[in-house]
Amino acid sequence: MKRINEYKKLFNVEKDIELKQLKKTYRNLVKEWHPDKFQAGDDKAIEAELKSRQIIDAYHFLVSIAPETKAANLEDYNTTITSPIMDWQHKGMLLEITFLDGNTYEYFGVNKALYIKLCQSDKLTRFAKRNIFNSFIYRKIKKREVEA
Known part of the structure; x- marks a missing residue:
């Protein structure tokens, strides 16, 4: 922030x-x-x-x-967030989520308590859809790699 x-x-x-x-x-x-x-x-x-x-x-x-x-990128974003979460990192108030489709997004303003709940959730994608994906400012930082 x-x-x-x-x-x-x-x-x-x-x-x-x-x-x-x-x-x-x-x-x-x-x-x-x-x-x-x-x-x-x-x-x-x-x-x-x-x-x-x-x-x-x-x-x-x-x-x-x-x-x-x-x-402009809403359709691609909605497709990505339905993909399973592969990896996530939290630093300060920034949550970085990498999806199985290869895209990575940053979410700004995610506090530590919410991050801990995400880590403890048995269904990561479902928890993130309800509490993170449309609640915080986000931006795409890495695009999926296209195979030749």
């Missing part, structure tokens, strides 16, 4: 993320902080390099959790 709030603050996003506005803000920030605008070796150039990387990461992150992106 901290990362989400940090990135929203960087892009001046209040509540809902609109892709059109996000793209416009991204372009303006990249123009402002592009490393080529500063002289090489200067402290400002180093700061601009770090800031531009942060802007790019924030943009891709916010696009991945935007409602428009979720709506």
Whole structure:
């Protein structure tokens, strides 16, 4: 959640993320902080390099959790969450779930108590469908590998 709030603050996003506005803000920030605008070796150039990387990461992150992106990928997401859970990890308030179909999703804001209940559940997928999948902000982080 901290990362989400940090990135929203960087892009001046209040509540809902609109892709059109996000793209416009991204372009303006990249123009402002592009490393080529500063002289090489200067402290400002180093700061601009770090800031531009942060802007790019924030943009891709916010696009991945935007409602428009979720709506476009809803059918694939619904197919994935019916697949059995293969692996899961919890760190802080972030739950990472890997499904048997090869897709991996991050769920933000999952507390330790809920994670413990997930671990103790005899039917992981059923528990996650009821308590996690549609209750928390999520994003796809790894796609299934396509065999040739």
